[in-house]
Amino acid sequence: MKIGILISGRGSNMVAIVDAVNSGEIADAEVAVVISDKTDAAGLDKARDRGVETVVVERRGRPREEHDAEIISELQKRSVELVCLAGYMRLLSPSFVQAFPNKIINIHPSLLPAFPGLDAQRQAFDAGVKVTGCTVHFVDELLDHGEVILQQPVAVHEGDTVETLSARILEEEHRLYVAAVKMMASKFPSS
Ligand code: GAR
Numbered sequence: 001m002k003i004g005i006l007i008s009g010r011g012s013n014m015v016a017i018v019d020a021v022n023s024g025e026i027a028d029a030e031v032a033v034v035i036s037d038k039t040d041a042a043g044l045d046k047a048r049d050r051g052v053e054t055v056v057v058e059r060r061g062r063p064r065e066e067h068d069a070e071i072i073s074e075l076q077k078r079s080v081e082l083v084c085l086a087g088y089m090r091l092l093s094p095s096f097v098q099a100f101p102n103k104i105i106n107i108h109p110s111l112l113p114a115f116p117g118l119d120a121q122r123q124a125f126d127a128g129v130k131v132t133g134c135t136v137h138f139v140d141e142l143l144d145h146g147e148v149i150l151q152q153p154v155a156v157h158e159g160d161t162v163e164t165l166s167a168r169i170l171e172e173e174h175r176l177y178v179a180a181v182k183m184m185a186s187k188f189p190s191s
Pocket of ligand 1: 007008009010011012013014043086087088107108109117118119120144170173
């Protein structure tokens with residue numbers, strides 16, 4: 001199963017997937033490309049250090065459909081079969097979603113449908129919930145929306161700050177995303 005990973009920043013979830021593929025924990029899979037919409041995404045160097053090809057496709061004020069068409073073409077050129085959004089902070093156009101039916105997944109740092117959008121950890125913290133977590137889900141045209149694949153709850157502790165809570169959620173994100181990709185790979189190509 002050929003995987004394409006889309007990032008916009010740090011890329012720690014991308015690293016978790018690449019490392020799990022390289023170590024054989026995720027079997028029968030290959031990360032064919034990491035694509036960023038930002039030239040300065042810190043994740044780009046981390047992907048290159050791991051021997052993964054990287055491509056930058058900047059938005060440059062173009063309409064979303066046009067930007068997405070270029071990304072779709074980069075993915076199709078490499079025969080990508082599963083697209084993983086890993087901190088990719090843009091909504092996908094309907095044509096992108098339709099180009100990879102049931103083959104685009106995303107990780108989000110909350111128990112969706114609670115707290116979609118930016119700063120989900122802060123949203124949960126400010127709401128005073130006792131449990132939040134992370135979700136891997138299929139992607140549709142809506143923000144942080146689509147059928148849930150896996151979820152992991154994370155307790156909010158007394159004395160937590162947004163930072164300590166976010167760090168604990170991130171550790172779980174890495175585990176959950178690897179588990180979800182492993183599941184997709186094991187069911188491939190029927191999943
Ligand atoms: C992660 O916490 C991910 O769940 C979140 O962005 C961060 C990216 O970190 N994604 C979203 O909020 C999507 N709505 P990373 O670049 O280190 O993987």
